[in-house]
Amino acid sequence: MKVWVSLNSHQLLEKWHQNDMPAFDFAQDRLALTGADDFYQQDGIVTAVFGKIFKVNSPKVPTGLFDAQIVAHLYRNCGDDFVKLIDGHHLILLYDIIRDFIVIANNKYQASNGYIWESNDILHISNSLESFVKHNDSCPPTTDWKAVSGYLSNGFFMTERTILDGVKKLLPSVIVTVDKGTVTWCNHAAISFNRVAFSNVDSQIDRYEGLYRAGIETFLEKERPQELGCLLSGGHDSSFAFIQGTKVFNKPIHAYTVSFKGWKFDEESYAREISNKFGGIFHPVPFGPQDLDWTVGMVRAVEEPVVSSSLPIYVLAKKAEVPAMLGGDGGDTLWGEYYPVVEFHRF
Incomplete structure (x- = not known):
């Protein structure tokens, strides 16, 4: 364009x-x-x-x-x-x-x-x-x-x-x-954050989940994908997106996770547990030295550098065979670096 x-x-x-x-x-x-x-x-x-x-x-x-x-x-x-x-x-x-x-x-x-x-x-x-x-x-x-x-x-x-x-x-x-x-x-659409006290945490969480699912439903209604995937790490943000997606999509969701075999840090077991629990189709995607060759493509796609530019996520997106994908990126910012979550626990 x-x-x-x-x-x-x-x-x-x-x-x-x-x-x-x-x-x-x-x-x-x-x-x-x-x-x-x-x-x-x-x-x-x-x-x-x-x-x-x-x-x-x-x-x-x-x-x-x-x-x-x-x-x-x-x-x-x-x-x-x-x-x-x-x-x-x-x-x-x-x-x-x-x-x-x-x-x-x-x-x-x-x-x-x-x-x-x-x-x-x-x-x-x-x-x-x-x-x-x-x-x-x-x-x-x-x-x-x-x-x-x-x-x-x-x-x-x-x-x-x-x-x-x-x-x-x-x-x-x-x-x-x-x-x-x-x-x-x-x-044309200034967003305001009006902090209003409430007495029932569960009802507010239910309301938030409903708004999140409504957003996914709007996307699905317009795009009408035959298959739906999720970039799933097993962490809070991507797991939340995956779980809410399973509640509105009428077929099992494909869960794609980067697997670092032999590395000290590997999230495959966490992602597999979430996928199995909520009826997903699990796809571990091994990441090895040969995948470093994708770096040039990622830099060209991103153009503007950001700290969270992730080569493994780029590799997942290239290898996944689904037309639409959910993900958890932005969760930290959405929750104000988790500050409201701390307030929930304090309440």
Whole structure:
């Protein structure tokens, strides 16, 4: 997915009004757009969806529309706030030619990579950092050494910064608008954490598990995988994901675990116990010296380094023969480094 958005198209806009230029041709002059999963253009509105829309919180959408049509329909009927009505794993682009107005909206889950760079009157958006260097030969972005220093201190890049100076991550829920050449940023789904006292721990845990299962069900309803897997270590986070998955998926889940034969640290026995207890199909995947050859592929796939980049997990994902996979990554952060769990025990 690569999108180049020109920020100054007043002459093209006049050309469209005078000659009644079709929207698609005009959009090609205004946008360079490739790799969209859905594309739609009609009556001066161009929409593209990268990824998938799972849910629309509006009764105004007719049945039978594909994702890019849904975006156009909501924009026409609900105005500029249409993004707030859409849920899914997607990056949305909408271009209203008559208004000379562009919307680029990221989903609230960080489920799709997106980077943005404004340079020489061009808004360059891509899901690959490599493309910013490859497609800007005359003036490529340089290394942001302050961001690199922050990474070495913290183990990750702070906020929207990346290893390339001026290239920003599209953070969850971010909306970038280009209104007659003026770029603005905002957030469409701010998350609030309201700590409310409660007296029954069990009921709150049941509620949390219900929300977690509902999230898996939404994913399964949209993706409809014939088989489902889980990256299972036997630890708290991946075991929780596996157990909740078994409660909503109607077939045994394939449990994939990296096995380190002969190593002092090997989680296979823990993962096997969880898989057997909850009716999974267990797949130990041995990891040996020959698997170090996968390192180059992992670095190319990750692009941005993070402390938790795991070669064994990458090898699992490459070798697993299922179309969809659950995992426990992010559990520490979800629980605030386990601080709420300590509160539960103290209660």
